[in-house]
Amino acid sequence: MSKRIIVTVDGFSSCGKSTLARALARELGYVYIDSGAMYRAITLYFLRNNLNWNEPDQVSEALKNIELHFEPNPTTLKSEMHLNGENVEYIIRDIVVAEKVSEVAAVKEIREFAVAAQQRMGEKKGIVMDGRDIGTTVFPNAEVKIFMVADEAVRVERRFAEMYNKNPNITIEEVKANIELRDYIDSNREVSPLRKADDAIVLDNTHLTEKEQLQVALEIVKPHLV
């Protein structure tokens, strides 16, 4: 049996991290965790309950009342985000959540809450997790760290196509502005900003298909499984 390791996939918004991380986990028979979904679900909770993430009392009260877990969809078998027992996988991808998530994810207490949960999920290894700080903060000792990049125009096109499918009222300008805003806030926040871990390998998928990027990642991972 091959060794069970931790693989982290970090990078900017909409560069295909979750597509790659999910495919890689399937290929390896590992668990896949979308850490961004957790910040999105927390953001949804704050928005729905009219809470202010800049008010420490409201943050600590909210965190006491938030339960997050992933559950496989019975039809697609893809793991989906549940917030206090409700499947929120679809709604957390909405632009309303995307517009606020980076502000919420910059709050120290909120990050501590999410990071602790993510570290528990990785205790038994055999996990691929994608996000912004997985290789730097959540699993600094991960065996394999991938940092994904892609040209901005390609990232905007990909995310626009994805969001347009669900909401034909969305414009490419809105999507572009959101990606730029999130990248800026994520890279410049005080607590674990988005950056490449020193030992991460850069994977540029601007010109790669999903199949090709998976092949590249498998070549990176394979030597660590023996």
Ligand code: CDP
């Ligand atoms: O899929 P996409 O690139 O749009 O982003 P995501 O992975 O769903 O993450 C949404 C947001 O959550 C990011 O823009 C970050 O603000 C935050 N996030 C984070 O701070 N740390 C992580 N490990 C993952 C996401």
